[in-house]
Amino acid sequence: MSSEEKGEAGERKNDIDLDTILTEEVGQFGRYQLLMLALATIPVIFSAFASGEYIFTTARIPSRCLIPQCDGAEPEFAPEWKGAAIPSAGGAFEQCARFSNSSQQAPAPPGTCPAALFTSDTEPCEAYVYQNMNSVVYDFDLACDEWRRSQIGSIRTIGTLLVLPITGYVSDRWGRRVALTLNAFNTGWLGLVRSFVNSYEWFLALEVIESAVGAGAFSSCYILVTELVGPKYRVIAGATISTMFAVGQIILGFIAWGMPAWRPLTQILYAPQLLVISYFWILAESVRWLMSKGRYEEAENILKKVAKRNGKELSEKSLEALRASAEAEKNREKPKEPWLPILVFKSRVILLRCCVSPIWWITNTLVYYGMNVNAVNLSGNSYLNYAIVAAIEIPGFWTAILLLDRIGRKPVLISAYTLCAVCQFTFAFLPEGMDGLSLAAYLIGKYSIAVVMTSVYVYTAELYPTKHRHNLFAFSSMVGRLGSITAPLTPALAQEVWASLPSVLFGSFALLSALLVLTTPETLGTKLPDTMRDAEDLGRNTDNSQ
Secondary structure (H helix, E strand, O other): OOHHHHHHHHHHHHOOOHHHHHHHHHOOOOHHHHHHHHHHHHHHHHHHHHHHHHHHHOOOOOEEEOOOOOOOOOOOOOOOOHHHHOOEEOOEEOOOEEEEEOOOOOOOOOOOOOHHHEEEEEEEOOOEEEOOOOOHHHHOOOOOOHHHHHHHHHHHHHHHHHHHHHHHHHHHHHOHHHHHHHHHHHHHHHHHHHOOOOOHHHHHHHHHHHHHHHOOHHHHHHHHHHHHOOHHHHHHHHHHHHHHHHHHHHHHHHHHHHOOOHHHHHHHHHHHHHHHHHHHHHOOOOHHHHHHOOOHHHHHHHHHHHHHHOOOOOOHHHHHHHHHHHHHHHHOOOOOOOOHHHHHHHOHHHHHHHHHHHHHHHHHHHHHHHHHHHHOOOOOOHHHHHHHHHHOHHHHHHHHHHHHHHHOHHHHHHHHHHHHHHHHHHHHHOOOOOHHHHHHHHHHHHHHHHHHHHHHHHHHHHOOOHHHHHHHHHHHHHHHHHHHHHHHHHHHHHHHOOOOHHHHHHHHHHHHHHHHHOOOOOOOOEOOOOOHHHHHOOOOOOOOEO
8 A cells, every 4th residue: 555545544544524423413404404505596596697698698689681772760670672682591581691782773762672773693781680689789780790699608608717716716715605605796796787888898808707706606505505414415405506506597588588688687687696795694604614724613603503403412522523633634744745647647547537527528518508508599489498498407407316326327327428419319300390309309308418417426526536536526627618618609500500510519429428438437336435546446346335
């Protein structure tokens, strides 16, 4: 056994587990934890608003070319003469082209536009007439600039790459509660400011800044809640947080339906988020974080409150043991060890997992967010479609919870990825006119990726050793953001390249991920690996079974 492994084994032997106190004395999930979970769901719902509002505020608006010789001072979007000046294809009029002017340029009588004014040649629009003013497409004149419109969602997601280290630092330095309130408050005031801008460049800049300093509210809530409940309820608490994010998306769809104009919609969504600043005084800090900082008196006070609210009693013996353990950990001399990338490259097994797991995460975010973005382009009511596609996630989350501990991690992931791929290819190649079957394939595909989203959180964490789990998990998650950056661009791919390209792309990545799951070991019934050697031995023997 190496010196590193001996040191880690010594750590495990001397650990006094806070989970034991939660399990045996103050309660794993009593009234106190239920109240904290209920409070945490509000910022989670607000996070869903912030992550999805751009789908509606930057949505396409039907447009046509402005015809100067025919349109009056207040142009009508669909005048009777439109067919004479604007070409049509497949029953729909072109949004970005018009017939060229002929040599005959006599003014047309009011309300008319003779075909003689135009030739059969076409040319791009010089100016546009919009059907409505509901999105930024009107304000920033983005009628046929699909890439600039789509870039707004991608730019916002790039900001989430910055929020991971920023929120992590704030959370570890000043606490989970501070990270939560700061992120939620920043999202609120920056979103409100953005609702007043009149510049595309400023709109983009505020999108990046908002996500960079505000998009960490969801992860802060997730950590705060899971650190407060006992081990038996952590997965359920996490699934509840994910469920409430889906509920937030559903609510967003209906709010946008009732208030389609982007400026008031943005204000309605973001103004209430300013109230989350009160959580700094309402929410309790994480006991685990307080103890890690040596703030034992505050940790004890919170544990006593938990016990009292749950009708339990906290023993003085447990408090003394906890203090002693925390003090010993603080004073323990930690051995020097090689840089983590060096350790990874020395292990072919761990290196393979570090190459494979980020692809799972890219697939998850690409398909999940891509299906959200493209939901508004399905036939029918775009707002209702978005809400339905969000709602189907909820049974997906809980299906994963029911199956992971029964049939194993790999069977769940492989089945869900494969089902997602089949649904994506089915949706891509179904003939027109089969709207019911298309919607069913779309919804089942979203359900399956929701199963994957919950499962891959659990599985990725179980593949890495305790000492390096957070760093290696964060690496996979961060690389996975490439998928969410690409997802908002997929509507542009559909419009500019091929309508079925997004679904084919989603299906291909899902199929690749299903195959890559085969390269990693099953972790059901095994202990979490503590050392690099333990992680390498997963699946090789049964010595690490629980």
